[in-house]
Amino acid sequence: MKKTWLRDYIIKRLLLAIFIAWAVLTITFVLVRVGPTSPADKYLANLTARGQDAAQVVAAIEARYGVDIPIYEQYINYIVNLGRGDWGWSLSTSMPVMELIKTHWIYSFQLIFLSSILAALIGILIGIYSAVRQYSKTDYIATFFSFIGISIPNFWLGVMLILLFSVKLGLFKTYYDTGIPLFSLANLQQLILPVITLGTGMMAAYTRYTRSAMLDNLRKEFVRTARAKGLPERTVIGKHVFRNAILPLITIIMFDLGSIVFGGAYLTEIIFGIPGLGQISFNAIFADDYAVVVAVTVISAFLILMINLITDITYTYLDPRIRYD
Amino acid sequence: MEKLKILVLLSMIAILITGSCQVAQETKGVYISGTSAGDAETLNWILAADSASLGYVGHTLDSLATYDNEWNIQLRCAARDVEVSEDGLVYTVTIRDDLKWSDGSPVTAEDYVYTLKDLMFSDWLNYTYQSDWQEQVNDETVFVTPEVVNKTTFTITRQTVDPEFIYTVRNLTPYPKYIATKYEGDIDAFTQAPEFNNLTYTGNLGPYKFVEWIRNDKFVVERNPEYYLGKDISAPYFEQYIVKLFGTPATCHAALEAGDIAYAGIDPPHVAKFKAIERINVYTVPTTGYLLLAYNLRDNGWEGLKQKEVRQALSMAISKELLIEKVLFGFGEPAYSFIPKPSPWYVYIATAKYGVEPLLDEEKAKERLLETGYATQRADGSIEVADKEGKPLKLTLVTNSGNDIRENVGHLVKEELSAIGIEVELKFVPWATELRKYLMNKVPGTEQELGYNNGPRAVSEEPWDLMVMGFNTHPLSPSGQDVFYATQGGLNFWGYSNSRVDELFQRIKSEEALDEGVRKQLYAELSQLVAEEQPVNFLAFQLANAGFQKNVKGIEPGINMGYNYHLWYFE
Numbered sequence: 063m064k065k066t067w068l069r070d071y072i073i074k075r076l077l078l079a080i081f082i083a084w085a086v087l088t089i090t091f092v093l094v095r096v097g098p099t100s101p102a103d104k105y106l107a108n109l110t111a112r113g114q115d116a117a118q119v120v121a122a123i124e125a126r127y128g129v130d131i132p133i134y135e136q137y138i139n140y141i142v143n144l145g146r147g148d149w150g151w152s153l154s155t156s157m158p159v160m161e162l163i164k165t166h167w168i169y170s171f172q173l174i175f176l177s178s179i180l181a182a183l184i185g186i187l188i189g190i191y192s193a194v195r196q197y198s199k200t201d202y203i204a205t206f207f208s209f210i211g212i213s214i215p216n217f218w219l220g221v222m223l224i225l226l227f228s229v230k231l232g233l234f235k236t237y238y239d240t241g242i243p244l245f246s247l248a249n250l251q252q253l254i255l256p257v258i259t260l261g262t263g264m265m266a267a268y269t270r271y272t273r274s275a276m277l278d279n280l281r282k283e284f285v286r287t288a289r290a291k292g293l294p295e296r297t298v299i300g301k302h303v304f305r306n307a308i309l310p311l312i313t314i315i316m317f318d319l320g321s322i323v324f325g326g327a328y329l330t331e332i333i334f335g336i337p338g339l340g341q342i343s344f345n346a347i348f349a350d351d352y353a354v355v356v357a358v359t360v361i362s363a364f365l366i367l368m369i370n371l372i373t374d375i376t377y378t379y380l381d382p383r384i385r386y387d
Numbered sequence: 388m389e390k391l392k393i394l395v396l397l398s399m400i401a402i403l404i405t406g407s408c409q410v411a412q413e414t415k416g417v418y419i420s421g422t423s424a425g426d427a428e429t430l431n432w433i434l435a436a437d438s439a440s441l442g443y444v445g446h447t448l449d450s451l452a453t454y455d456n457e458w459n460i461q462l463r464c465a466a467r468d469v470e471v472s473e474d475g476l477v478y479t480v481t482i483r484d485d486l487k488w489s490d491g492s493p494v495t496a497e498d499y500v501y502t503l504k505d506l507m508f509s510d511w512l513n514y515t516y517q518s519d520w521q522e523q524v525n526d527e528t529v530f531v532t533p534e535v536v537n538k539t540t541f542t543i544t545r546q547t548v549d550p551e552f553i554y555t556v557r558n559l560t561p562y563p564k565y566i567a568t569k570y571e572g573d574i575d576a577f578t579q580a581p582e583f584n585n586l587t588y589t590g591n592l593g594p595y596k597f598v599e600w601i602r603n604d605k606f607v608v609e610r611n612p613e614y615y616l617g618k619d620i621s622a623p624y625f626e627q628y629i630v631k632l633f634g635t636p637a638t639c640h641a642a643l644e645a646g647d648i649a650y651a652g653i654d655p656p657h658v659a660k661f662k663a664i665e666r667i668n669v670y671t672v673p674t675t676g677y678l679l680l681a682y683n684l685r686d687n688g689w690e691g692l693k694q695k696e697v698r699q700a701l702s703m704a705i706s707k708e709l710l711i712e713k714v715l716f717g718f719g720e721p722a723y724s725f726i727p728k729p730s731p732w733y734v735y736i737a738t739a740k741y742g743v744e745p746l747l748d749e750e751k752a753k754e755r756l757l758e759t760g761y762a763t764q765r766a767d768g769s770i771e772v773a774d775k776e777g778k779p780l781k782l783t784l785v786t787n788s789g790n791d792i793r794e795n796v797g798h799l800v801k802e803e804l805s806a807i808g809i810e811v812e813l814k815f816v817p818w819a820t821e822l823r824k825y826l827m828n829k830v831p832g833t834e835q836e837l838g839y840n841n842g843p844r845a846v847s848e849e850p851w852d853l854m855v856m857g858f859n860t861h862p863l864s865p866s867g868q869d870v871f872y873a874t875q876g877g878l879n880f881w882g883y884s885n886s887r888v889d890e891l892f893q894r895i896k897s898e899e900a901l902d903e904g905v906r907k908q909l910y911a912e913l914s915q916l917v918a919e920e921q922p923v924n925f926l927a928f929q930l931a932n933a934g935f936q937k938n939v940k941g942i943e944p945g946i947n948m949g950y951n952y953h954l955w956y957f958e
Binding site for chain 2: 117122151156221232235331333
């Protein structure tokens with residue numbers, strides 16, 4: 063029975079996701095082209111050194127970017143190519159858009175994945191401990207450090223870590239080396255500082271969310287009942303309280319993972335020289351690289367929708383009372 | 388006595404031989420050059436409009452010639468310097484006969500002529516810098532005419548004389564005709580051609596060969612053992628050369644400090660720190676960049692700025708030395724025109740030096756404003772700056788946000804002008820806004836499209852009076868600055884017009900200027916004229932600081948420091 067309504071629900075959500083992705087594509091496609099800027103703007107500085115004919119340079123660059131033809135023609139061409147699986151050519155990096163994304167997503171993924179997992183593990187444990195020992199010294203210390211973790215800007219923490227551990231102590235390289243194989247200990251080692259940088263804020267947030275969700279549930283009737291039944295405290299906390307508290311946390315963690323494409327680790331990537339999708343997408347925006355901007359926006363929108371769907375499905379397993387029919 | 392003479396002669400010969408020949412060095416190490424200036428856009432260089440792309444390709448592909456720090460020509464792919472006919476119309480180029488593409492076929496004059504005629508001059512490729520190869524003939528824009536003479540020689544013929552065209556010719560690099568013809572006429576295919584995007588064709592044309600380019604991360608090349616200039620001396624001497632990109636100057640500096648990279652440019656505030664580090668050499672070198680304070684001479688700028696004496700008065704109130712000390716941390720030189728000190732055409736004597744003593748004087752500035760009617764004299768003799776109606780003078784200064792140096796110049800100008808009684812309102816706006824709202828202009832009430840210089844009646848959408856900007860000039864051919872200062876100049880945003888300036892720019896590009904002595908005189912008059920006229924306040928030429936690990940040897944610090952980088956080595 064469950065299988066039927068869940069399958070129907072998934073099909074409905076997938077169709078909706080495709081429609082939303084198309085809408086996002088169309089809106090993004092139009093927005094990036096109707097803006098007042100020209101892809102030639104950034105070249106004006108070069109012109110100044112060589113004294114070329116400005117109008118001619120602007121016309122040449124706009125022709126290369128394909129913005130010299132009507133927007134509806136550009137849109138039709140784009141959709142036709144997309145139908146053939148061609149996401150276009152990135153003019154700011156000189157490679158096919160899909161190849162660009164395929165090459166660089168892994169750098170963002172490993173960073174965000176490791177940071178999220180580590181932050182979730184530590185943050186949730188501290189959050190549980192803080193909630194169970196509310197208003198104890200440990201709770202105050204955890205709260206104090208959580209607020210610090212939330213308040214510290216990534217770019218500041220990253221630079222400080224580099225100055226201390228790389229420049230002063232010489233324990234790590236000052237930048238991420240893409241020459242090191244991805245699946246190696248050396249790669250894990252060079253990810254330590256970026257993961258701390260990105261994970262600190264996440265961990266602090268998870269600690270706060272967990273503490274708050276646990277406290278909400280600790281006050282509920284079913285906890286008193288469980289304790290009255292004589293269940294061990296570990297079972298009450300682990301099996302009853304935590305299982306109810308984890309639902310909102312799942313949503314937050316999944317959205318953090320979903321930020322891989324959208325550039326959730328942009329600042330950390332910038333500081334440690336990690337060539338991830340965060341850098342790629344931000345640079346594409348400033349370079350008027352329309353093909354990349356549209357692709358990254360559409361893919362991230364679709365990914366977020368899928369993560370949302372997976373989160374909803376996960377809920378039904380964590381709490382069998384939840385139904386979407 | 389005779390023996391002594393022979394001994395002296397032999398010694399002199401020995402000194403000459405050892406002095407003129409480069410000694411081969413041991414090849415070792417990976418040279419990592421750090422930069423936070425942003426990544427290249429393409430390795431298909433004919434499509435590039437950014438300097439990073441041309442820089443990357445330059446490691447694998449030499450031009451016909453380059454220059455040392457004193458602007459002496461250094462031959463690269465050219466066998467001898469470009470020969471110019473007496474009438475200045477025909478340029479004869481002879482290339483070396485040992486240049487090869489990657490498939491082993493020789494690089495010929497045909498490749499160069501093909502690159503010009505069928506690629507750069509074509510209407511399907513949209514080559515950005517076509518105007519470099521065009522001239523005005525009977526009010527028509529036409530291309531120059533390249534022709535193959537023989538396997539290693541070709542000519543480029545002009546119909547009009549331009550003595551500075553030779554610098555464009557010397558900068559030429561070729562595409563391999565045997566590959567490029569496959570993509571001819573198809574811009575998409577050409578843009579995506581794997582040979583051009585992976586530099587697989589460059590043969591022995593550059594000191595390094597392409598290895599990989601990871602976008603936003605690094606560009607890697609390896610030693611080219613076939614390099615034509617390295618045959619006898621086994622150059623270059625680095626196993627690999629990597630351009631490593633950093634997201635911020637701070638992290639790039641940290642990498643240099645930690646010894647993770649061999650080179651990084653150092654921002655002025657950090658120079659003292661790096662100079663104190665034992666294992667790092669910091670070289671301060673001239674650049675071609677200058678800062679300026681532009682005056683809006685169009686109808687929506689303060690009308691006083693149209694008078695030369697008012698512009699001079701404002702320039703007399705702004706100290707260039709203070710600006711260099713406070714904003715550039717001492718790494719600058721006062722500018723009096725757009726011709727930099729390292730240029731062969733630079734003139735110091737007899738140029739009006741506004742902004743340094745004795746032409747730095749608040750009282751004289753006020754007196755000059757009084758003479759022009761923009762001040763009133765009180766009974767006690769003091770002068771109060773005001774507009775023609777006697778109201779306090781308030782000017783708007785605009786610059787692009789996010790550029791610390793320009794913003795700080797804005798603050799300093801505000802302080803300096805307030806000392807003579809002029810209030811300055813600062814507006815820091817994004818570059819795209821500055822470009823569209825303040826620089827681009829059109830004649831009001833017309834359907835004219837926005838342009839960079841739409842004639843004397845055109846104005847920008849938003850009014851402004853002063854603008855801090857930064858330009859680059861070419862020391863060998865500063866006449867390219869006519870785009871800013873000639874009446875018809877394509878980037879004459881501010882509407883400056885002076886017939887004598889226009890005439891001098893034209894004469895520098897005419898037959899009479901083939902004589903370098905005459906050209907020097909013309910440049911001297913031009914720089915004296917703009918220094919006197921103050922179309923803009925030329926503030927300062929910036930100096931750059933290059934930080935190297937001390938074990939990098941062979942560097943010759945100067946404006947073209949990299950000209951001999953294939954001879955650099957690790958100790």
